[in-house]
Amino acid sequence: MNPITGITTDPTPFLLLAYSLGAVALLGYAHWCLLQRRKMRQLLAAIQTSSSPSTATKR
Amino acid sequence: MFTPEDRRELFLGALFLMLVACHWFAAFFYAPVDEHQGEVYRIMFLHVPSAITAFASSAALAVFSTLGLKQRSESSLALAKATAEVGLLFTLLTLATGSIWGRPTWGTWWTWDARLTTTFLLALLYSGYLLLYSAMPAGPGRVRACAVLGILIFADVPIIYKSVTWWRTLHQPPSMLRAGGPTMDPEILWTLVVGIATLCLYASWLIRFRSGNIRLADNLEAASFEQLHS
Numbered sequence: 399m400n401p402i403t404g405i406t407t408d409p410t411p412f413l414l415l416a417y418s419l420g421a422v423a424l425l426g427y428a429h430w431c432l433l434q435r436r437k438m439r440q441l442l443a444a445i446q447t448s449s450s451p452s453t454a455t456k457r
Numbered sequence: 458m459f460t461p462e463d464r465r466e467l468f469l470g471a472l473f474l475m476l477v478a479c480h481w482f483a484a485f486f487y488a489p490v491d492e493h494q495g496e497v498y499r500i501m502f503l504h505v506p507s508a509i510t511a512f513a514s515s516a517a518l519a520v521f522s523t524l525g526l527k528q529r530s531e532s533s534l535a536l537a538k539a540t541a542e543v544g545l546l547f548t549l550l551t552l553a554t555g556s557i558w559g560r561p562t563w564g565t566w567w568t569w570d571a572r573l574t575t576t577f578l579l580a581l582l583y584s585g586y587l588l589l590y591s592a593m594p595a596g597p598g599r600v601r602a603c604a605v606l607g608i609l610i611f612a613d614v615p616i617i618y619k620s621v622t623w624w625r626t627l628h629q630p631p632s633m634l635r636a637g638g639p640t641m642d643p644e645i646l647w648t649l650v651v652g653i654a655t656l657c658l659y660a661s662w663l664i665r666f667r668s669g670n671i672r673l674a675d676n677l678e679a680a681s682f683e684q685l686h687s
Contacts, residue, residue, distance in 0.1 A: 407497070407561040409495060409496040409497035409499075409561065410496075412497055412500065412557050412558070412560065412561055413496065413497065413499055413500060415557050416500045416503055416504070416553075416554045416557045416558065417481065417503060419550070419553055419554065419557075420503045420507070420550060420554065423546060423549070423550050424474070424477065424659065425474075427542075427543075427546055427663060428470060428474070428663060428666075431663070431666050431667050431670055432467070434670050435459070435463060435666070435669070435670055435673070436458050436459065438670065438673045438674060438677055439458045439459060439460070439463070439673075440458050441677055442673070442676065442677055442680060443458070445677070445680045445681060445684055446680070448684070449680075449683075449684050449687065
């Protein structure tokens with residue numbers, strides 16, 4: 399109940415909205431960081447492989 | 458493609474995330490219903506920990522900025538940038554959850570109240586920091602400029618905290634850190650304290666993981682530059 403107006407509102411949509419937003423923010427940012435880490439590891443490995451002397455000899 | 462160190466970090470992140478999930482479970486099934494507000498007050502268990510994490514992030518940003526200014530190192534700057542990103546994330550979450558809580562309790566989604574306005578200012582300051590970082594070329598100039606702004610951002614936190622006592626606001630006065638002790642029921646208080654601890658742990662993991670990415674991006678840039686010029 400609103401202590402100022404005395405109007406009772408169904409709390410479910412507000413709770414659902416707040417906690418869904420929280421879950422999206424916490425998981426979303428971590429997921430973005432995870433994808434970024436994987437992509438960078440792949441790129442770094444590709445650079446190291448292409449610049450290694452053994453690969454250069456093969457080519 | 459992940460290294461064993463990455464896997465260890467990810468395991469730790471998953472563990473902290475599980476702790477946050479356990480806290481949310483306690484927020485709904487352990488904490489009792491509020492006498493005045495009813496069930497909707499449970500937004501507090503997300504709103505208050507998010508706010509404290511956002512404020513703690515600005516303190517951490519000031520520490521990393523001071524270190525960056527002293528050592529003039531890019532590694533401190535990577536930590537500071539990651540902290541600003543995480544700080545912005547939690548400030549936006551605080552504003553959003555506060556707005557959602559405000560609708561059923563105050564009858565409005567937003568008002569230019571002192572507490573809300575100063576918290577909005579914190580979000581703008583974090584955004585400004587990230588813009589400054591992106592706009593400047595890497596080097597001692599960027600380290601110095603970002604460090605100065607990083608320290609200045611922390612000045613907003615005491616203003617946010619005292620805003621409810623300095624000005625007439627719609628926001629409630631402090632109910633945890635106040636003279637005479639907290640006014641909350643012990644079960645509610647403990648759920649809140651655990652929530653603050655778990656969210657701060659998760660945020661510190663996010664900062665560590667993201668700063669690792671920033672350093673990795675620098676290494677990648679250096680490696681590709683080296684390859685181009687060899």
